[in-house]
Each structure stands twice: as structure tokens, then as C-alpha cells.
Amino acid sequence: MGLEFDNHRPIYIQIMEYIYSGISRGDMSPGSKLLSVREFAVEAGVNPNTVSRTYMEMEREGVVVSKRGQGTFVTEDTAVIETLRRDIAAKQVDTFLDTMHNLGIDDKTILNLMKERMDDAKED
Incomplete structure (x- = not known):
């Protein structure tokens, strides 16, 4: 995954920026599924609560959509x-x-x- 964190900024914001950059570049297409909270936490080497907060903030901003029991997906709203x-x-x-x-x-x-x-x- 290649994430290196700046200790002077909240990790969840840095994760949001990483995901937003991937979406903007087209690495994650509209409707694509994000890693589960646990999978992302393991790959990034962070606490699952941090990833959960990240996903909640991104959903609040309308960039991702959570589907109960299915996961979190990039919005299809281009x-x-x-x-x-x-x-x-x-x-x-x-x-x-x-x-x-x-x-x-x-x-x-x-x-x-x-x-x-x-x-x-x-x-x-």
C-alpha cells in the first residue's frame, strides 16, 4: 500500500487524502468496493477505529457509500x-x-x- 504518515497531521485525514487521490486518478472507479475496515487497517498498519473514522468522514462528504453487510463503495455520482x-x-x-x-x-x-x-x- 505504501502509506507513510506525517506525525503532525491526523492519520485519518492522511488516509482520506490517499483514497481521494486514488479516486481522482481513476485507480478506484465509481462503484468500486473499498477494502474492508479490517483489511485496510492491516495493510496500512493502523488501528481499525482510524479506518472506520476515515470511512465515516468520506461517507459524510458523499464520496463513498456504505451498504450494510456489503461494504463501502466509491460513489457512482460522477x-x-x-x-x-x-x-x-x-x-x-x-x-x-x-x-x-x-x-x-x-x-x-x-x-x-x-x-x-x-x-x-x-x-x-
């Missing part, structure tokens, strides 16, 4: 998944912009750098 993807992307952009501004780079220069990098990527 609008929710697209919103999740956009939220993750927006956080990445915010982090990038904060870093650039902390380096003293102005918005116009940031845009020019991004355009250059995007053009370079197209050529590769």
Missing part, C-alpha cells in the same frame, strides 16, 4: 468525483502559488513560467 478532483487540483495550485509568492515571484512571471513549461511538455 459530479461528486469531478468536484473532488477539482478540489485536489485547486489545493495543489494554491500550494504552488504560495511557494512562488514566497520566492518573490510575481503573478505575471508565474504565468509566463507556466506557459513555457506547458509548451516544453507538449514538445516532449
Whole structure:
């Protein structure tokens, strides 16, 4: 599974981010079943209560659906998944912009750098 936890942030949030990233990348398709709480806990090396809390929070956010006796599944609502993807992307952009501004780079220069990098990527 390859999870390494940051001791300065709640583990359940880090697990949510891991799962949300997988959903956003398409590693977990709409309607796919997540590991059981116990299976996930064993693979991640965490307490089952932590995974249970993670699943409850994700269900509260509408990203997963629990079916009694069957397990927990990724929502089939593609609008929710697209919103999740956009939220993750927006956080990445915010982090990038904060870093650039902390380096003293102005918005116009940031845009020019991004355009250059995007053009370079197209050529590769």
C-alpha cells in the first residue's frame, strides 16, 4: 500500500487524502468496493477505529457509500468525483502559488513560467 504518515497531521485525514487521490486518478472507479475496515487497517498498519473514522468522514462528504453487510463503495455520482478532483487540483495550485509568492515571484512571471513549461511538455 505504501502509506507513510506525517506525525503532525491526523492519520485519518492522511488516509482520506490517499483514497481521494486514488479516486481522482481513476485507480478506484465509481462503484468500486473499498477494502474492508479490517483489511485496510492491516495493510496500512493502523488501528481499525482510524479506518472506520476515515470511512465515516468520506461517507459524510458523499464520496463513498456504505451498504450494510456489503461494504463501502466509491460513489457512482460522477459530479461528486469531478468536484473532488477539482478540489485536489485547486489545493495543489494554491500550494504552488504560495511557494512562488514566497520566492518573490510575481503573478505575471508565474504565468509566463507556466506557459513555457506547458509548451516544453507538449514538445516532449
